[in-house]
Amino acid sequence: MDHGNVARPQRVPPVSLVFFLSGASALIFETSWFHVMGIVLGSSVWSAAAVLTAFMSGLAIGNGVMAARGHRLGNLVRTYVVIELAIAFSGVLVIFLSPVLTPLIGGLLSRYTESHAWLNLTRFLIACCFLLAPTVAMGMTLPVLQKLLHSRHPDFVQALGRLYGWNTIGAVCGALAAEFLLIHYLGIKSAALAAAMCNFTAALILLRGSGGQDNVSAAQPDLAGFIRSTGRFLVAPCIAGLLLLALEIVWFRCLLLLNIGSSIIFAIMLATVLSGIGLGGLLVSRFRFRPASRDRLLIYLPPVAALFVTLGYYLYSFLYASHFTGGVDYPGFIAFSLLLMLPTCIVSGILFPLYGDKLYAQLPDETRAAGALTLANTLGAALGSGLATFWLLPACGLENSLFLLALGYFIAVVPMITGGRGLRVFLKQIAAPAAMLLLAVAVFPFGAMARTHFAYSADKFPKAKLVMVREGLNETSRYYEFTKFGKPIKHRLVTNAYSMSGTDFQALRYMKLFVYLPHVLHQNIHKVLQISYGVGNTAEAVVSLASVERFDVVDISADILKYSYIIHDASGRYPLRDPRTHAHIEDGRFFLQTTGEKYDLITAEPPPPKQAGVVNLYTQEYFGLIRSRLNPNGLASYWLPLHSVTEHDSLAIIKAFCLAFEDCSLWLGGGLDFILLGSNGGIRPQTAESFARPWSGPLAPELAAIGVETPAQLGPLFVADADMLDRLSMQAAPVTDNFPHRISPDSKHGLNNFSKFYESLLDIRRRRQAFAASPYVRQIFPAPVRVEAMRDFHYENLLAGRITEGRYVHLDSYFWEELTNVLTKTHLKVLPLLMLDSSPREQRIIDAVGYATDPEARLAYAKRLLCERKYKESARMLEQYIDGKGGFEKEAAQSRLYMLARALAGHPAEFPVAADDKAAVQFRNWFLIRFGSSRKL
DSSP, rough: OSSOOOOOOOOOSSSHHHHHHHHHHHHHHHHHHHHHHHHHSSEEEEEEHHHHHHHHHHHHHHHHHHHHGGGGGOBHHHHHHHHHHHHHHHHHHHHHHHHHHHHHHHHHHHTTOOOOOHHHHHHHHHHHHHHHHHHHHHHHHHHHHHHHHHHTTTOOOHHHHHHHHHHHHHHHHHHIIIIIIIIIIIIIHHHHHHHHHHHHHHHHHHHTTTOOOOOOOOOOHHHHHHHHHHHHHHHHHHHHHHHHHHHHHHHHHTTTTTSOBBBHHHHHHHHHHHHHHHHHHHHHHOOOOOHHHHHHHHHHHHHHHHHHHHHHHHHHHHHHHHHHHTOOHHHHHHHHHHHHHHHHHHHHHHHHHHHHHHHHSSSSOEEEEEEHHHHHHHHHHHHHHHHIIIIIIIIIIHHHHHHHHHHHHHHGGGGGGGGOOOHHHHHHHHHHHHHHHHHHHHHTTTTTTHHHHHHHHOOOHSSSSSEEEEOSSSEEEEEEEETTTTTTEEEEEEETTTEEEOOSHHHHHHHHHHHHHHHHOOOOOOOEEEETTTTTTTHHHHHHOOTEEEEEEESOOOHHHTTTHHHHHHTOOOOOGGEEEEEEEEEEHHHHHOOOOOOEEEEEEOOOTTBTGGGSSSSSHHHHHHTTTTTEEEEEEEEEGGSSSOOOHHHHHHHHHHHHHHHHHHHOOOOTTEEEESSSSOOOOOHHHHGGGGGGGOOOGHHTTTTOOOOGGGGGGGEEEEHHHHHTTTOOOOOSSSOGGGGGOSSSSTTTTTHHHHHHHHHHHHHHHHHOOHHHHHHSSSSHHHHHHHHHHHHHHHHHHHOOOOTOOOOOHHHHHHHHHHHHHHHHHHHHHHHOOHHHHHHHHHHHHSSSSOOHHHHHEEEEEEEHOOOOHHHHHHHHHHHHTTTTTTTTHHHHHHHHHHHHHHHBOOOOTTOOOOEEEHHHHHHHHHOOOOOOO
16 A cells, blocks of 8 residues: 555544543553552552553453454444543442452452462452453554544554554653642542543543544455454564563663652653653654655664663663662652663654554554554563563563563564565665664673662662672562671661661661560460561561460562571571461452451561552551451551651551551650551550569560660650540541552652651650650559659660661760769660660670670670679770770770779779860869779879
């Protein structure tokens, strides 16, 4: 068919606007559907794959129907109006039915939880039941409008490019509107109604603009002949769809190394991909190409896309390693997204209508050609998604995946140049694309990803060793090891761009308090559920309880559990090997929806709330689900990371939790890591003897190691009871499934700003008064413990001053006076150890390796002796250390510690200091007042 001479386009109804609105509606619906399906089916990668596959399958079926039966259409306008109305009604129905059907679906899926294959198949079938009607209708829209537009605009490729481009640009606007406006201000359900209004408006515009009728005569081509004649031309668009969706997933994983994966970040990435595709389609619609030019473009453009993949990855890795290992703000992230993805996406947008034109040349039926094209492209996209998620990334890693996908563009060239032209012609046509692909291979920056990991390590953890990198199904995990005296002293787990968890003292303290605090208050915990494993600190606390009979661990990542031995090798404790432990690779909310178990303790430390999908683990409905899975008087302890959320976010979470637990309370874990505590029916009062029992058994060293050496030290951890939390959150709206953006998805704004609210929560005077006045405290703390706890608030403040951000806990008193008071007025050992920049874990290392050969180990052991009130031995070791370092003049800080040890041993001394050394003069003046002196050194 000759496309070179075409008639001037006739006046057309506003089809571009119609399809723009249709694209916007589709992305608003898609965003809303993926959110609610994450609740119904879980937020695991398998659930997301099931939903995406169901979504793509519906689109493919809709296009397949048009490819098979579209030539029979008569009144195109009426058909399209019916399709848009079907999308609107069925799309809204998905949103409003899903909360009602979730319990029923949870009961159905509970039958298959022991078989992942059957479970995921059932998930896919359920997703199809929800999404098939609206997505099949969505798949029909392009072929119908293509036929309508082509009847007035004879150039098929320009008409298709115009429709494809405007539909995709509409999708960009829909994705951004859903993320930044509709869901944020109106909620999920209202966003779905807004999407339906776009469908209604699109139908109305077309109906009015076309005059109501548009009968188009249709040919009756033979479908079997069409498939035989065009089969090889369907291969290329299928491959192009596969490559682009696979690249999209790999690109997304690359970009998540730059910023926390919030829903805003995903919206930016998706908008970038869609913008490129849309621009490509619109470019085709603006230019007229001769048939020979179109054929050449189909041969040369795929290698160009491969070169863009290579170039984008090179620039991404170079800029990341050179300047942005600490992450980027939103403008920088957008720039990275454009650099990495946009050029290849533009090429893909150009290829789509050109492939359609090739099909149309074989069978001049607009509906069938457009339907067959989109069917092939959509099926390829569905395959590409699964290929990248389940094989490329886990088996090959980010870098090799990009390389293989770049090479894949060579396959898309082959169907366009084969077929009865002879070997010489074939070799001539393939020479240039082959040379371009060889160039892409030659310049591909192998090793760049390893360099980015090294650059990140050097910037963020310069004193740590990167012990493992794992690019798995869910995330890119990096494990870092910090050593002291030749042994691991702490680890850090980084997933994508977020420093997720660690084993430093602060992390150990608040994570183990998730278990030890409920244990002290309950003391009859037999069944425990932990949601999110992290590095296993909380799990170690669970298996240390002799009363525990069953321990269920739920984590979305198999890799996190598999490689936890890296962490546990340091402590020598392996919770996952405990016979009481049962691990489940699943989304925590989905597990609760499908399990029939009841627990005495449910504890959870999910990823930060601002990560995409994690908000489902912070809503009022979810907290209510947790309570429904607790035994009578069972407890729930939940992570509230104030450092990762704004004041507004934290109050919305507190409100949601307290609406589910009427006796909710807030406790200090460590720094700005707080603990929400709630019960199913209240906490039973205890006697002082019963309350103190954990400190008289094998658990005592575990409690002491996290700085809770006496029962009274739990008291100063109290922050607020239900009455106070109700007053604080009175003006706040709770996070709900319908309003997930009450936790703002903005992962940057406001998090580093000083918060008066957080300062008030940490204020020691306010907390002491709240503790003394609270009826809740009087119920759960025996009277003798409460009295003693009032004296310990000051010491807890000293501890908080060591582990929290200094802008919130102010220690105005003199350090040496405070240290002396702790040593002389209490029996505490961990607090003074921390004040001296040591830790229980450091002391365990010294026990293992000894201190004789390492001066720094000797210094650390001397600090331990001081904290054990063995002042003479401590002074003797300090003196040896100072002598080995060149004398008192060169070791001023340790000299002061030595003087304190001697004074506490009953042998105070003084030595001359320079008058211009203000710190030394201040210490001497304080020392003379506190101890006096007997002789000079």
